[in-house]
Structures are given as C-alpha cells and as structure tokens.
Amino acid sequence: MSSKARRRFLWMAGGVVVLGVFGYFAWGGLGKSLVYFWTPTELLAKGGSAYGTAVRLGGMVVPGSVEWNAETRDLRFRLTDGDTTVPVESRGAPPQMFAEGIGVVVEGVFTPAGVFRSHNVMVKHSSEYRAPEPGKHPAEYYRKLFRSQASP
Amino acid sequence: MTGTIGHLSVLAAFLLALLGSAASLAGGLTRRPGWVLAGRNAAFAVFGLTSLATLAMVYALVTHDFSVQYVAQVGSRETPLFYTIISLWSSLDGSILFWAWILTGYTALLAYAYRARYPALMPHALGVMLAVGSFFLFLNAWPADPFKPMFPVPENGPGPNPLLQNHPFMGLHPPLLYLGYVGLTIPFAFGIAALISGRPGPEWITAIRRWTLVPWTFLSLGIIAGAWWSYEVLGWGGYWAWDPVENASFMPWLTATAFVHSIMVQERREMLKVWNLTLIIATFLLTLLGTFLTRSGVLASVHAFTEGLIGPLFLGFLGLVLLVSLTLVAWRSDRLRTEGQLDSAWSRETAFLLNNVLFVAFAFTVLLGTLFPLVAEAVRGVKVSVGGPYFNSMNIPLGLALLFLAGVGPALPWRRGTPELLTWKVVVPATVAVVTAAALWALGVRHALALLAYGLAVFAAGLIAGEFVRPARARVAAHGERFPRALLNLCLKNRRRYGGYVVHLGVVIIAIGITSSSAYKREAEATLRQGERLSFGRYVLQLDSVWARREPHRDVVGASVSVFGSQDPITQLHPRLNYYPTSQQPIGTPAVRYTLREDLYLTLLAYADDGSTATVKAYISPLVTWMWIGGAVVGLGALFALWPGGRRKPVSPTGPAVRKGRQRARAAT
Numbered sequence: 001m002s003s004k005a006r007r008r009f010l011w012m013a014g015g016v017v018v019l020g021v022f023g024y025f026a027w028g029g030l031g032k033s034l035v036y037f038w039t040p041t042e043l044l045a046k047g048g049s050a051y052g053t054a055v056r057l058g059g060m061v062v063p064g065s066v067e068w069n070a071e072t073r074d075l076r077f078r079l080t081d082g083d084t085t086v087p088v089e090s091r092g093a094p095p096q097m098f099a100e101g102i103g104v105v106v107e108g109v110f111t112p113a114g115v116f117r118s119h120n121v122m123v124k125h126s127s128e129y130r131a132p133e134p135g136k137h138p139a140e141y142y143r144k145l146f147r148s149q150a151s152p
Numbered sequence: 153m154t155g156t157i158g159h160l161s162v163l164a165a166f167l168l169a170l171l172g173s174a175a176s177l178a179g180g181l182t183r184r185p186g187w188v189l190a191g192r193n194a195a196f197a198v199f200g201l202t203s204l205a206t207l208a209m210v211y212a213l214v215t216h217d218f219s220v221q222y223v224a225q226v227g228s229r230e231t232p233l234f235y236t237i238i239s240l241w242s243s244l245d246g247s248i249l250f251w252a253w254i255l256t257g258y259t260a261l262l263a264y265a266y267r268a269r270y271p272a273l274m275p276h277a278l279g280v281m282l283a284v285g286s287f288f289l290f291l292n293a294w295p296a297d298p299f300k301p302m303f304p305v306p307e308n309g310p311g312p313n314p315l316l317q318n319h320p321f322m323g324l325h326p327p328l329l330y331l332g333y334v335g336l337t338i339p340f341a342f343g344i345a346a347l348i349s350g351r352p353g354p355e356w357i358t359a360i361r362r363w364t365l366v367p368w369t370f371l372s373l374g375i376i377a378g379a380w381w382s383y384e385v386l387g388w389g390g391y392w393a394w395d396p397v398e399n400a401s402f403m404p405w406l407t408a409t410a411f412v413h414s415i416m417v418q419e420r421r422e423m424l425k426v427w428n429l430t431l432i433i434a435t436f437l438l439t440l441l442g443t444f445l446t447r448s449g450v451l452a453s454v455h456a457f458t459e460g461l462i463g464p465l466f467l468g469f470l471g472l473v474l475l476v477s478l479t480l481v482a483w484r485s486d487r488l489r490t491e492g493q494l495d496s497a498w499s500r501e502t503a504f505l506l507n508n509v510l511f512v513a514f515a516f517t518v519l520l521g522t523l524f525p526l527v528a529e530a531v532r533g534v535k536v537s538v539g540g541p542y543f544n545s546m547n548i549p550l551g552l553a554l555l556f557l558a559g560v561g562p563a564l565p566w567r568r569g570t571p572e573l574l575t576w577k578v579v580v581p582a583t584v585a586v587v588t589a590a591a592l593w594a595l596g597v598r599h600a601l602a603l604l605a606y607g608l609a610v611f612a613a614g615l616i617a618g619e620f621v622r623p624a625r626a627r628v629a630a631h632g633e634r635f636p637r638a639l640l641n642l643c644l645k646n647r648r649r650y651g652g653y654v655v656h657l658g659v660v661i662i663a664i665g666i667t668s669s670s671a672y673k674r675e676a677e678a679t680l681r682q683g684e685r686l687s688f689g690r691y692v693l694q695l696d697s698v699w700a701r702r703e704p705h706r707d708v709v710g711a712s713v714s715v716f717g718s719q720d721p722i723t724q725l726h727p728r729l730n731y732y733p734t735s736q737q738p739i740g741t742p743a744v745r746y747t748l749r750e751d752l753y754l755t756l757l758a759y760a761d762d763g764s765t766a767t768v769k770a771y772i773s774p775l776v777t778w779m780w781i782g783g784a785v786v787g788l789g790a791l792f793a794l795w796p797g798g799r800r801k802p803v804s805p806t807g808p809a810v811r812k813g814r815q816r817a818r819a820a821t
C-alpha cells in the first residue's frame with residue numbers, strides 16, 4: 001500500500017470505529033430515556049414489566065376520587081380510560097384547570113404497590129382551534145373573581 | 153379584492169420564478185448572456201410580486217378582511233394591532249408566504265449584489281434560488297393558499313394561536329429564525345452552482361463567506377430569542393426542553409456552525425471540498441426537515457401529516473433535493489480531489505476537523521432523538537417520546553469538548569503548530585482555570601460537571617484573551633501605540649478573525665449561563681392566603697392580592713406578590729394566567745426579576761375562586777441572564793466580522809511568500 005492509500009485507510013478505519021462507538025452509546029442512551037404514552041389498560045397489560053418505566057399516562061379523572069391535602073401537598077386521584085382505573089399519587093398543587101371528570105396526562109412511573117407515582121400532572125387540551133361561541137367567554141372559574149372585586 | 157390581488161401576485165410570482173430559474177440555469181450552461189439577464193430580472197420581479205402579496209396579506213389582516221380565509225382563521229377585531237400584524241406568521245399558510253417573501257428577497261439582494269461578479273457561478277446559483285422559491289410559491293398558490301376566499305364572510309375571527317399572541321417576542325423570534333433558515337439557501341445554491349459549473353474550488357467559498365455568516369447570525373439570535381421566549385411564557389422556569397420544535401431549529405444551526413468553520417479550511421488549505429459540499433447540502437436538507445416537522449402535523453401523529461398535502465409535498469421536495477445533490481456530487485467527484493493535506497496535528501486545521509466531527513455528532517444525536525419517536529410510531533405503532541436524559545447524556549460531553557475547542561482552536565496557528573507553542577500559550581489560562589475551579593470548590597460548588605464546565609469556560613476565555621493581548625502588545629512594541637489603541641487597530645485590521653473570537657467569548661458566557669442555571673436551579677411551591685409569607689432562598693415572598701382584569705382579547709387573572717430580601721422590600725411581581733377565547737387552557741405569563749446573579753421566577757399555578765388564596769411556584773436560577781448577554785455578544789461579534797469596509801482580498805492559500813510573511817508576523821507576536 002502506498003503511504004497515501006495507507007493514510008486514507010487509517011483515517012477511514014478510525015472514522016468507522018469512532019462512529020461505531022458513538023452510535024452504540026447513542027442507541028443505548030436512547031433506549032434508557034424513552035417515555036411511553038400509555039392508557040391505563042395498556043399500562044396494566046404490561047404487568048410487572050411496567051414497573052419503573054417512564055410513562056405518560058392519559059385518561060380521565062374519576063369524579064369523586066380527588067383528595068388534595070394542602071398541608072402535606074399530596075394529591076391523590078384515580079385515572080380511568082373507561083375500562084381500567086389506576087390510582088395516581090402526586091406531590092404539589094394541581095394546575096388551575098384540573099377538575100374531576102376532565103382529561104389529564106400524568107407523567108411518572110408505575111410502582112409495585114399498584115400506584116402510579118406522578119411528578120407532573122398536565123391538563124389534556126386538544127390543540128383543536130375553535131371560534132368562540134357567540135356571547136360566551138372562556139371558563140367559568142374566575143367569574144366569581146370578577147364579581148367579588150374591581151380590577152386593579 | 154385584496155384576496156384577489158394577493159392570489160394573482162402569488163400565481164404570477166410562481167410562474168415567473170419557474171421561468172426565471174429555467175432561463176438562469178440554461179443561460180449559465182449555454183453561456184447566453186440574454187438568458188442570464190432574463191433570469192436576474194425575473195429575480196427582481198418575483199420579489200416585487202411576493203412583496204405585493206405579503207403587503208396584501210398584512211393589509212387584509214389589519215383591515216380585518218374576513219373574506220380572506222387566512223384572516224378569518226387567525227384574525228379577530230379584538231387582537232391588538234401588533235399581534236394582528238405578526239399573525240402573518242402565526243399559522244401555516246401565512247408563514248409559508250412569509251418564508252417565500254424572505255427567500256425571494258434574499259434572491260433579489262443576491263442578484264443585485266453579485267450582478268457583476270462570479271459570472272460562472274451566479275446564473276446557476278440564482279437558478280437554484282429561484283427553483284427553491286418556486287416550490288414555496290407553488291405551495292402558496294395551491295395547497296397552502298392564504299388568499300382563499302371565505303364564504304359566507306364571518307363577522308369576526310378567533311384571533312391567532314394564544315401562545316403566539318401572549319408575548320412580544322413572537323414579533324422577534326420567528327422573523328430572526330426565518331431569516332436564518334431561509335438565508336442558508338444561499339450557500340446551498342452556490343454549492344450546487346459550484347457542482348454544476350464544475351468549479352468546486354475556492355471561488356464559491358469566497359462568494360458565500362458573508363452570505364453564510366449573515367444567516368448563521370440570524371439563526372443564532374433566533375434560537376436565543378426562542379429560548380428567551382419559552383422562558384418568559386411557558387412557565388416551568390427553563391428555556392430549553394429538547395422539544396422537537398426546538399430541535400428543528402437547532403440541527404441546521406449545528407451543521408451550519410460546522411460549515412462556517414470548515415470553509416475556512418478550504419479557503420486556506422484547499423482541503424475538505426466534498427466535506428463542505430456535504431455539510432451545506434445537509435444543512436439545507438435539515439432546514440427543510442425542520443419546516444416539515446413543524447408544519448406538517450407529523451409531530452402530533454405520524455398519520456396526521458398525510459391528511460394534508462403539505463407533508464407529502466415537503467417530503468417529496470426533501471427527497472428530490474437529496475437525490476439531485478447526491479447525483480451532482482457523484483457526477484463531479486473527479487474534480488473534488490483534495491489538493492492540500494494536513495501538515496501537522498498541532499494546527500488549526502486539526503482543531504477545525506475535530507470541531508466538525510463534534511458538531512456533526514451533536515447534530516446526529518439530536519436528529520436521532522427527534523426522529524426516533526416518529527419511526528417507532530410508524531414502524532411499531534408505539535407512541536413514545538425521547539426524554540431529556542438522552543439528549544443531556546449525549547450532548548453534555550460533546551458540548552464540553554466544543555467549549556474546550558472554542559479556546560484551543562484560536563490559539564493554534566494554521567499549517568504548522570508545535571506542541572511547544574501550544575504549551576506556552578496554555579500554561580497561564582490552564583493555571584487560572586484550575587485555580588478558579590479550586591476556588592469554586594472551596595466556596596461550596598460540589599457539582600462535578602459544573603466545576604469542569606466552569607474550568608473549561610475560564611480556560612477558553614483565557615486562551616481567547618491571549619489572542620487579543622499578545623498581538624496587541626506586539627503592536628505596542630512595534631508601533632509605539634498605547635495599548636487600547638493597539639488593541640483597537642488590531643481588531644479593525646482583522647475584523648473577521650477578531651469578530652469570530654468575540655463570538656467565541658459570547659459562547660463561553662452562554663456556556664456559563666447554561667451550566668449554572670441547570671446545575672443550581674431551585675424551586676418551591678406554596679398555596680398562600682392573602683398576606684401569608686413564604687421563605688425561599690434569600691427571599692421572602694408575600695401574597696398581596698389576587699385580581700382579575702378583562703382585556704379586549706383576553707381575560708387575565710393575576711397574583712401580586714411582594715418580594716423581600718431578608719426584611720427590606722425589593723419589588724412586587726405579578727405572575728398571571730391569561731384566558732383566551734380559543735384556548736381551553738390558560739396561558740401563563742410568569743413574572744421574572746432579572747439580576748446578573750440570579751433570576752427569581754414566579755408562576756401562578758392556581759387560585760381560589762373567591763381570590764382568597766393563590767398557589768405560586770417559584771424558581772431561583774443563577775446566571776440565566778448570562779445567556780441573553782452572551783447571545784448579544786455573539787451578535788455583536790458577528791456584526792463586527794460582517795461590517796462592510798476593509799474587504800479582504802481572497803487569501804492565496806499556498807503561495808510561499810504569503811506563508812513566509814505570515815510566519816514572520818507570527819514570530820513577531
């Protein structure tokens with residue numbers, strides 16, 4: 001092999017090795033940080049293998065199931081997709097639009113105790129874009145605020 | 153009426169761009185000046201027509217002409233004027249029109265600036281620019297026609313997407329990003345022109361130096377502005393989440409940054425011809441991919457994008473560009489042989505090669521993480537997302553290595569450096585870096601990666617500072633100038649180089665900001681009654697009141713929170729939740745107290761219906777402001793490098809006289 005060809009070969013071989021090692025790490029890192037989008041039914045169907053997997057669980061908050069302890073800042077409720085219901089525990093206050101009977105997505109892990117431990121509760125909103133109905137303004141939540149005080 | 157004018161302008165612009173492209177390319181191949189001239193004039197005319205169309209759209213928006221479908225989709229009588237104007241880019245059809253306007257503007261500018269230069273390359277480059285322009289104008293003429301008439305004409309519209317009318321940065325971030333994204337078409341067009349004309353030598357590189365740095369600067373500022381926007385609006389105390397939309401803007405930036413460096417190697421050393429072509433083609437493809445990702449709905453679901461025409465058309469165009477580019481590279485492969493070669497491992501070329509490898513690896517990891525969920529959904533039907541840990545575990549090491557190179561690269565000379573030279577330059581900065589890291593450790597900084605990052609940042613800044621100070625001192629010795637004068641003259645004589653070093657300093661400042669704010673972010677959350685206090689870091693927060701206000705286009709609920717440092721009042725912050733008629737969710741406006749040392753960031757999470765309590769989340773993030781300052785430094789450095797005047801003659805890469813002169817100059821420093 002001429003020195004030029006040898007040099008080229010070494011460069012290419014080096015490149016392939018570096019790429020291989022890099023790809024190996026990238027692929028491994030990817031596998032470890034996947035977050036799955038599941039429904040409660042899909043979650044329970046995984047059985048024990050679901051424990052510890054990062055999951056975004058979507059469903060509806062079961063009416064009457066919400067317990068919010070303002071002292072310990074613990075939030076508990078049950079999440080259902082109609083067929084299956086999973087108890088959810090979370091720390092911290094729920095977002096403003098959180099309510100019973102609405103769709104939410106909780107991010108966290110399923111524990112062997114059969115409870116989904118969430119670190120993030122998101123109110124599910126459709127990104128659908130709607131024109132306002134005539135004469136109707138958004139949510140009713142803050143109506144009382146308008147009545148009870150004047151604007152600053 | 154307005155709609156008709158707009159639609160006809162778009163149609164005419166499309167036809168003219170197509171014809172102009174053909175004329176320009178054919179004129180270049182057959183060397184017919186008449187055709188080339190026709191192509192150039194078409195570039196001007198197309199820009200005139202797209203300007204007319206854009207103006208028509210803005211007029212329709214401002215006059216609330218709801219007979220135009222786009223206006224009926226994104227306009228409303230209640231939206232403030234500023235947001236009405238910028239809703240030009242708040243939805244698909246309008247943003248493609250805006251894109252086409254910027255692209256044809258760049259094309260016309262290029263046609264004018266180089267009307268008498270680069271006669272072998274320009275016809276092809278203009279032909280490519282006009283061809284790309286005609287694709288976007290085609291989209292605007294049919295599948296994404298913003299001027300479609302609306303019947304019956306509605307009384308009012310819903311207004312733009314709430315997220316896009318919640319913060320004035322929406323008037324800044326998208327235009328900057330577009331100017332960057334679209335501008336990268338120019339170096340791509342010249343790359344293709346170099347291939348078609350069979351001149352992949354230094355000529356096209358000289359032609360695009362500025363035309364690459366300009367969009368690169370816009371893209372950099374656009375990304376920073378986007379990060380700042382998400383910090384000010386999204387309310388989680390952070391500014392970057394490896395969201396696919398963010399990645400879409402970041403990937404072309406990574407390859408463009410590699411390109412900005414590697415073209416210098418070709419300019420000086422006649423190396424990396426194929427590599428540079430590959431990089432700029434990849435960059436252009438990544439801008440198209442980014443637009444495809446953000447505009448086709450594919451991110452919501454893989455299956456959503458086939459519902460519209462835009463997704464498949466973009467994918468088709470992407471494939472076409474890839475195919476044509478690769479064919480051209482293969483066809484011209486005999487002319488792409490490298491003439492120069494590496495003389496020494498201790499040279500700036502080596503630093504640039506490493507820099508390129510790292511940037512491309514960075515782009516690859518981001519691409520993998522961004523596309524993986526799409527592939528997983530398409531192939532296996534699983535909905536997954538790739539979490540932040542993947543991006544961080546891959547990109548923190550790459551980022552740290554790049555920080556190291558940001559300092560070492562400028563310290564290495566072209567061609568032949570020696571380990572001794574580098575050691576000599578490195579000793580002081582390395583010592584200072586180690587001392588700094590040790591001092592920070594003594595002060596209680598225990599985060600290992602943060603210590604490493606701070607050390608590297610100081611190291612890089614020290615090396616770059618040396619590149620300013622040493623030659624300036626040499627000037628003091630040689631010309632008897634005072635030091636500040638010598639420093640100024642030095643920078644003015646080598647705008648491009650020292651502008652580049654200032655950009656590097658900006659990057660170092662940004663790196664310090666990112667490190668601090670991600671390693672030392674703290675948060676607290678509390679539900680407070682009126683008058684109740686929460687102690688957080690060195691602050692005490694007190695809820696004063698919860699209030700509501702009705703604005704024409706939205707309803708606002710806010711909390712007023714007094715901030716005390718130990719006992720003295722510092723300020724009052726007003727985090728808010730905004731309710732837009734079209735959004736089921738309130739959009740927050742966090743309140744931030746910016747200081748150089750740390751930001752105090754408050755968001756309103758929830759409140760009692762009677763206004764008696766508010767749940768507030770607070771974050772303290774150190775040195776976030778450094779990112780915005782660093783961004784400004786990057787912009788200023790780039791502006792300095794680009795400032796007209798003192799145009800350098802093209803460097804003759806291999807002339808022995810030049811080399812000797814340079815060595816003498818270096819020996820003097």
